[in-house]
Amino acid sequence: MPTNQPLPSSVAGLPTLEAVDLGCRRGNRILFKGVSLAVSTGQATWLRGRNGRGKTSLLRLAAGLAVPESGQVLWGGTPVRRSDTFHSALLYIGHANALKDDLSVTESLQFLARMHQRDSDPVALHAALDQVGMGSRRDAMVRTLSQGQRRRAALARLALDHRASIWILDEPYDALDADGVECINALLHAHLSRGGSTLLTSHQAPGASAPDMAEFDLDPFG
């Protein structure tokens, strides 16, 4: 497990994700405006806010899935939607798990790994599933899994991916039991110690085993 190896680009200083004066609109409603936020190397940021404040929208903007109403999201100084390096540096896990009901857990993850040009070797996939406690269910069809198991399977991508330097996670602790939360926190620790950074949302507190997180409250920007 190359958990303690620094990321390749850390020699030159890792690029950071930065939101500058970001505004988001949904229909006629302004969700937030004037949000400036930087996620620096080795740091986790916990995005907080009431329901409907636009936490998921902010994460989607940060991942480059949507275009902001105003302001911009920069990766190492380049807008994320135009950056060549952002795609390989990013690991985004949204609210949806992106697993296919009619594929097995391993097949689903293998597809995602191949698309993202990550290690899609079955041995690596199985090791990643073991790390999130899903080793015994690796050949099960996704449709037979419980919500918590699906979440674990989706989050196995965190264990697989040592190339991504920025993780953007939407409610990663959702549906997980105490043991699942521990697994994810262990992966977060390893990622941060490699010099990676994380932007996440969570309704519940990430727990005592979680790494130190900078909190960012979205409520004042509505």
Place this chain on the structure above:
Amino acid sequence: MGSAFSAVYVRDLRLALRRRVEALLPLVFFVVAISLFPLGVGPEPQTLRQIAAGVVWVSALLASMLSVTSLYAGDHADGSLEQMMLSGQPGLVIASAKAAAHWTVTGAPLVLAAPLIGLLLDMSTAGLLTLVVSLLLGTPILSLLGGMGAALTLGLRSAGVLLILLILPLSIPALIFGAGAVGAVDSGLATSGHFSLLGALLILTALTAPLATSFALRIALE
């Protein structure tokens, strides 16, 4: 790029294999719709021979439309589409792979079943051969156009109706030249003109539809 194409293509075929009954629905519709015509129109071989090419082509068109509505809906709902678009792979490649998989699952069985169906309608050998070639050139056009329509109507409530309104007019040239080729061979005329036009339509659609699809997918995700 090639690996992304094969990843999407192989995954879609595997998903179709896991849901065989659903995947076979267009073929069943095609066969049932055509075999109803002799019952409705009357069993005179002369009449059937005259309408055969048109009936087969219209049924193929409707069978393709039947299955294309769900082309991107499933991937959109479970978050796979988001992940594919974030992977940094060109949207063009993803759209082409999805259309190719749709053709393999839906279009190719129609082409294979066409000669048998043609015999049912008492078509001549030359007519059957022309029908197969025209469907071989024409069904990929339907898959490509259908993929574009599915992407444009993604996430809309009345997607099915809109898709048919959008795509049917665009597929009419393929219908005219496809069915026209069989009419030409039956009246002893050369079919090369019809085939050239169908081929040109296929090339034009293959060059433009995936590009339009990938733009539509980006918009649908915002």
